[in-house]
Amino acid sequence: MTNQHDWHLSLxxxxxxxxxxxxxxxxxxxxxxxxxxxxxxxxxxxxxxxSPHKHARAHAGTTGHPIVASHEPGEEWRWCFVHEALV
Known part of the structure; x- marks a missing residue:
């Protein structure tokens, strides 16, 4: 994992x-x-x-909050919008 990933995960x-x-x-x-x-x-x-409006990506772009998790039942993964990668 790169230092950038570490920094994003620290958020x-x-x-x-x-x-x-x-x-x-x-x-x-x-x-x-x-x-x-x-x-x-x-x-x-x-x-x-x-989704039509892509609000999770828009939120990441306007706030600088880079990492989301799935909010779907049974899914446990995280995504970094900056690196376009699973973390």
Missing amino acids: TRPVTPRTPEGCEECLRLGSDWVHLRLCLTCGHVGCCDS
Whole structure:
């Protein structure tokens, strides 16, 4: 793992999903999503890149929070938007 990966991982912490029932922005807009992603820096729940609005990626881009985890039942993986890689 590179130093950059280590730095990005250092931004993760135990979080509580802010909107466990769905994508924060899609819920506000009344929009649909495909899959959900949980920001491991602040607990934002956003929709995946297969969703129309890609709110998880947008959140990472505007906040600098690089790593999300799947917020889907039975899935346990993390993704770094900066490196476009599983971590």
